[in-house]
Amino acid sequence: MISRTPSWFPNAEAGSRMQLRLFCFPYAGGGASVFGNWKRKFPPEIKVCPVQLPGRESRALESPLSSLPDIVQSLVSEMTPFLHSPFAFFGHSMGALIAFETARQLYREHRVLPVHFFASGKAAPHHASTRKILHRLPDDQFKKELRLIKGTPEEILENDELMQIVMPRLRSDFAVCETYVYHPQEPLSCPITVFGGTQDHDVSLDSLHAWQEHTSSDFKLQLFEGNHFFLHEQETGIIDSMIRVLSTPKKPAVFR
Template structure:
């Protein structure tokens, strides 16, 4: 394994007993550490590989990328040696878009498909991220938007020196999301599961259900207690839902149907 490969995919090929790889794509401003606890939860046959984008944590000296196309093109090249093992993609918010577009490009370039795609905290790709260009806002307004989203601790927002370090990465990530333009293509062959917080008022149930359009296979929508960053306070429930969704792996694509069960909408 090259050091470049390991810079993109943490833990890759660490577990020799793994028969499934779970690639985890972080939200805007986040790094691979978002998923640092996941390896402890999954069984030994699942290798959790958090994706580390340029400009954060172990890659903090690199310039962040500002285009989703640029990010996906780089990932598709670097991930190829790891695709000989069955794989699953999980992405939250910006990471959901990256995971989806990476799955599309891998299908085209290598003819390989994820066992399952999990998209969390993000509307279907044909829905714009926001009507405003947040990445172009003055610093004070930009910080207010971060505060509203409730993903950045107030102590961090009040730390001017730290925010000067974080601001370029955050602006770059918001630019990635806000300049993304969906191009219609064939639906994916793998099942898709969409996750959301029931108090995430920026992502409607209807826009989440639109992910149904992007798979030829089964689609499920799961709601969790929490806001846009439910991923943290519902971490164990999220991970258990992932496990339940991939074990056992269905051999034949299921026919789509609509069933309502508690706070989970099955599609």
Template sequence: MTTRLQSWFAKTAVHPAEKLQLFCFPYAGGGASIFSSWKSRLAPDITVIPVQLPGRESRSTEAPMDTIQDIVHSLLPAMAPYIHKPFAFFGHSMGALIAFETARQLSSQTGRLPVHIIASGKSAPHLPYSKKQLHDLADQPFTEELRLMQGTPEEVLQNAELMQIIMPRLRADFKVCETYVYQPGNPLACPMTILGGMKDYEVTTDSLHAWQQHTSSPIDVRMFEGNHFFIHEQEQEVIGAVVNILSASSALNHAAAAHASYSTNTLQPRFRQS
């Protein structure tokens, strides 16, 4: 049981000065390793915890999940040992959507929330999905669409054997986004910062500002040079912004206060099974 729960999170050393845990949710097709460089480049009081979804990297033998509901339902119990300490969420693209729905369910089921949510490269969740439906395309047109998105290296796209390995998880991830249906709810009572790429033509600045609907705090929208994968193109700037956001927004101060509150309650949160 312990191994199963721990498999959701890449192992991360905890620094003695830790004040805040930062859960990082990857984009479609990505694994926890996309955040590997973050671990050493964030402040020592922020522990990076990359989320490892089924079907990739250390969990490559598992079947990928293809709905938000399945992912969040399985992820919440795995988070239970962690959320007695203050935490924040970062998610890019599909990861932003998973982070948002995870926060909603945490709030509903445990009353606990991230001290800050950073949603990157994703239109607000209530907006209609405007991109092409890709998850059920035949292999060749599916591969061509991946090439147009510029997120998969050409050497991978041309390796038929490798593509047969990674295609199921890519299809599952696209299905997560393409079949997601937003359910109306109250705004989250935690601050949000929204990141976007200036050349990400499918995620407009208006759609980023529309995240305001989902938090009771004023949002901050920050733009970076680059396309949809600006978090790699401008990695140093993005990491610097994350550190600044979590510090300047007083998230760490909130975290310190929350830590004192959490530490008085030794009960593990209980999650509804549905």
């Protein structure tokens, strides 16, 4: 058993029945607690391992990172001790982008990939974003945009003290996405499943289908009722779908 649990992965230690780790990457502004319910809903054979990014929750005293390459570099370094057993990736919105580039970097450095990749609520990486640049807006305009996105509770938006704590983290996360530059590379050889919200007006159906270009293996797209944060409303359905996929026998990750 691995003797330490890096702060990036507060729940990565193997259980006695664990057969696969599921690394879960949160959306912008979110922390590991986004997946707090998931640990109870997956069978013990699937170990849910939320990713805790700097600047939130148990890492609140750390400065958030605003560059995707910096996040990926740190993640790959910290993840290396866990790669000798099978693992899968799930990411929602910004988390899907981080998970994708982490998977690509893992393959470049170690020739190892997730047994399955789940992307949720995010356009394919090569699709140019049509969204406005938000991370440099003045505070009042930034808050207006957060209201439109509907991802930040109103009680937080109305609390000036809380917003002074939350805004730097949100700005850094938006910068991660808004400064991202896609570089073409060979598609992943692992299967990809994509989840989308039927009322998610920020992520088009075409941009979800476009994830198919990033795998040379199987691809599936599944839609759920809801807006960009359908992840919470449809948690049970999403988890059930993932359990069906991950419960089939998997080959162990192997270094070459």
